[in-house]
Amino acid sequence: MAEIGQLAGVSQVTVSRALSSPGKVSPETLKRIEDAIARTGYVPNAVAGALASRKSNLIAALVPSVTNIVYASVLHAFSEIMWGHGYQIMLSETGLQPDREEKAIAALLSRRPDAILLTGVHHSAQARRMLLNAGIPVVEIWDMSDTPIDCCVGFSHSDAGRAAADFAVQWGYETAATITAGDDRALRRRDAFTSRFETVTRSKVQAMDFDVPATLGLGREAMAKLIELSLPPRSVVFCSSDQFAQGALVEAGVRGLTVPDDVAVIGFGDQEYAASSAPALTSVRIDRQVLGRTAAEALLTRFSEGPGAHLVKDIGFQIIRRQSA
Amino acid sequence: MAEIGQLAGVSQVTVSRALSSPGKVSPETLKRIEDAIARTGYVPNAVAGALASRKSNLIAALVPSVTNIVYASVLHAFSEIMWGHGYQIMLSETGLQPDREEKAIAALLSRRPDAILLTGVHHSAQARRMLLNAGIPVVEIWDMSDTPIDCCVGFSHSDAGRAAADFAVQWGYETAATITAGDDRALRRRDAFTSRFETVTRSKVQAMDFDVPATLGLGREAMAKLIELSLPPRSVVFCSSDQFAQGALVEAGVRGLTVPDDVAVIGFGDQEYAASSAPALTSVRIDRQVLGRTAAEALLTRFSEGPGAHLVKDIGFQIIRRQSA
DNA sequence: TCGCGAGATGTATGCGCATACATAGCTTAA
DNA sequence: TTAAGCTATGTATGCGCATACATCTCGCGA
Structure with a gap:
């Protein structure tokens, strides 16, 4: 900054001012300083600036x-x-x-x-x-x-889980399962969903949990297991993410199940592809x-x-x- | 740092040394310094450190x-x-x-x-x-x-595009289309694909281009248009990303086309879901x-x-x- | 006994800026 | 005419560390 000042015939502080509040420097000086900066390719040191200010x-x-x-x-x-x-x-x-x-x-x-x-x-x-x-x-x-x-x-993740349960009940689903991965927040959604759904329907909600990040592949796996463990008709699967939900959908399709009649799926996150997949995915939307x-x-x-x-x-x-x- | 020094009965430099090269201070001093740090919740100022060093x-x-x-x-x-x-x-x-x-x-x-x-x-x-x-x-x-x-x-993106074209030719596809979004690199893959495919097959490659990020929804749209413009049998669609490819797959499925017999799809990126979708997606893998x-x-x-x-x-x-x- | 080297610590300094304060040259109103 | 006020610029200083160099204390061999 001092060097730029020399080139422009002013002191270091004037350069500093030219950069941070150009209005405080006369137009001619400003121009000379800007020229000098352009000529040298000078990039201010934000580290020093941060320390000082x-x-x-x-x-x-x-x-x-x-x-x-x-x-x-x-x-x-x-x-x-x-x-x-x-x-x-x-x-x-x-x-x-x-x-x-x-x-x-x-x-x-x-x-x-x-x-x-x-x-x-x-x-x-x-x-x-x-x-x-x-x-x-x-x-x-x-x-x-x-x-x-x-x-x-x-x-509130608990509210979201409960709302999903109420939604499921409202649309007539009688049994449910969950596919959940990862963080503490997903677990709270699952718990709220399960607790509400079980309270209202008096049926047990089956849980498939993973402690790795959600992927479509894992969603398929989880759905496969749920189907093999026999998922009753009028079942809904509440997933902790759209990735799982998408996987569940794929697996259901591959096994010839009809969605949502044989099995319904609710995702979480409402990612871009949720609306465009076939069948389109019902999901809890968070406006990111x-x-x-x-x-x-x-x-x-x-x-x-x-x-x-x-x-x-x-x-x-x-x-x-x-x-x- | 000077304050920590005071608390530990040493000077600022000794604290600095304790943090950057603990071996250079005596064990007792080190312990007193560490105690002082723990007591005060001191976090070193990396800005000052960066400026000095x-x-x-x-x-x-x-x-x-x-x-x-x-x-x-x-x-x-x-x-x-x-x-x-x-x-x-x-x-x-x-x-x-x-x-x-x-x-x-x-x-x-x-x-x-x-x-x-x-x-x-x-x-x-x-x-x-x-x-x-x-x-x-x-x-x-x-x-x-x-x-x-x-x-x-x-x-080399050109090599990748050419390799995809060669792959398509090798597996007997006779006409092709591309779905491409965004950056310069995707365009280079598309150009190389098109040029190679056209040279070898003497057929014209149809291009669907977008200047927004790729999404599954756009992939569906693009595929829909391609189908409506009549995609001949033994066609392959080379996509600039798996998102497009996935969308193309969904649209083909919805329209009752069989993949890959009615239309084949090649993605790019080999994302996690490529292997798990149905049908599983052929894709150019980059090991990210x-x-x-x-x-x-x-x-x-x-x-x-x-x-x-x-x-x-x-x-x-x-x-x-x-x-x- | 003395000196020497190694280990432990301290003093002085500057990194490149922003900020407070000072100064010089003007303009303006009384 | 002159003091007050304003604009444009400069001087001095310190932000919190790392680094070079200096100092001090031991222990040990000659």
């Missing part, structure tokens, strides 16, 4: 996995907005091991981000401590909490665009309005009825 | 889109390895507008990453200049180049795990061996024949 324009984000489209698309919507406001995103994945979260949080916080986005609302005591200590805005997404660290944008955007907006108002604004927003969900149930 | 332990990554599983999974494999070596990833998306790449590169470089990962090998002159200027290792992935900026890990890992390893050896090692690696591809073609 205690503002990094960085947002840290922690998601279970980027390869899960569901998390990726929320992240995408979130970063689009933050990027538009001059923020960059620093990403980390926690994967399946929750103990990685603590290390990841520490690593992210060491970069002194201006805010941090977390997936889920359950964090270790040490993690909460570090977050509080950091003194920056925090958004927790994908879930609701009675004790949010700061901002929180999501929906809205989720990401709302999280971004929560942070932005939190930035402008200070620590007073603890924004908590329930974005809800919606059961989209198509052909599969 | 000119080493950020940050890797910048630029991908077209995180919501495209194909890019996301490579990124995932890449970050797993880099994370294991103490590096963090800073991500940016270029989206569909290539002019965003320049801005994104500048923004990323301003954080002074230790290396940068780019998708594709075509960059503007200004972008190349900034990258060269930054003086850090660069890996370009997903493609091969005669003039790589530094390291390059990928495969290997791609990500190889890129990471290229950077790591580049770090240890200096600017001499311009690593270029062709990871190739493989046509996986299943039921759809």
Whole structure:
């Protein structure tokens, strides 16, 4: 920056000003500085800037996995907005091991981000401590909490599970099974579904659980087992993701079962292909665009309005009825 | 850090040493320092560290889109390895507008990453200049180049397109169509496929192009149009992604066509569901795990061996024949 | 006994910026 | 005419660390 100043015949601070508030520099000086920058290919050192100003324009984000489209698309919507406001995103994945979260949080916080986005609302005591200590805005997404660290944008997974059960009962399904993978939130949906469905119908809900990420292949496997264990007529299968649901549909088709008459399927997430598959998939829709955007907006108002604004927003969900149930 | 030092009865440097090379401080001192850190919840300021040491332990990554599983999974494999070596990833998306790449590169470089990962090998002159200027290792992935900026890990898209055409000819398909979306690389595969197929069979290859990301729904639409335009028997459809291929399969099924006898489909990417769909999808496999890992390893050896090692690696591809073609 | 080397710790300094404060040259209204 | 105010720029300083170099304390062999 000092070098640019020399080239333009001004001091370092004038260059700094030219970059951060061009209005404060005379037009001629500004032009000379811009020329010098263009000539040298100078790129400001944001690290030094962040150290000096205690503002990094960085947002840290922690998601279970980027390869899960569901998390990726929320992240995408979130970063689009933050990027538009001059923020960059620093990403980390926690994967399946929750103990990685603590290390990841520490690593992210060491970069002194201006805010941090977390997936889920359950964090270790040490993690909460570090977050509080950091003194920056925090958004927790994908879930609701009675004790949010700061901002929180999501929906109730228990409500979603219960709503799916009510939906199934309402459309006359008398027995049910679940196919569930992974995280704590999927398990809460399953539990709420099962509990409600069993209470209302007095029938036992069969559970197929996996502790690896959901895939179409596993969905087929699970459905195959359920069919072999004899799935009574008027059965519905509640899946923790559309991937499983899609697999269940494929397996039912291959075995010559008619959907939804022989077996019905409810997915979760309402991914793009849900509407286009054959039969089209009934699914619980979470508006991921809205989720990401709302999280971004929560942070932005939190930035402008200070620590007073603890924004908590329930974005809800919606059961989209198509052909599969 | 100075505060921690006070608590532990040592100076700031000793704390610094305790964190970066614990072997250089006596066990008792180390313990007192660790206690103080645990008590206060201190998180080192990596920004200051990076400024002082000119080493950020940050890797910048630029991908077209995180919501495209194909890019996301490579990124995932890449970050797993880099994370294991103490590096963090800073991500940016270029989206569909290539002019965003320049801005994104500048923004990323301003954080002074230790290396940068780019998708594709075509960059503007200004972008190349900034990258060269930054003086850090660069890996370009997903493609091969005669003039790589530094390291390059990928495969030839033209070869892949030609191989698909040869495969189609070999299995007796006499006419072909393509469904293509998006990037420059998909277009090159399409062109190579078309050119080779037309040369060998002397039949015209019909092209369905989209300039939005591929989805199952669009694949169905494209297939519907192709069928309505009358697809002769012994036809094969070469898709730029498995999403399209899956959609084509669904549409063919809905219309009562038999795959591959009435129409055959070749996908690209060999995503997880390709093997599990019904009929199972024939697809060009790119080992995304290997791609990500190889890129990471290229950077790591580049770090240890200096600017001499311009690593270029062709990871190739493989046509996986299943039921759809 | 003395000196020497190794281990443990400390002092001084600067990384490249942003910020607070100071200054110089103008304009404007009383 | 002059003080006040405004614009454009400059000087000094410190953000929180890592690094080079200095210092001190031992233990050990000559």
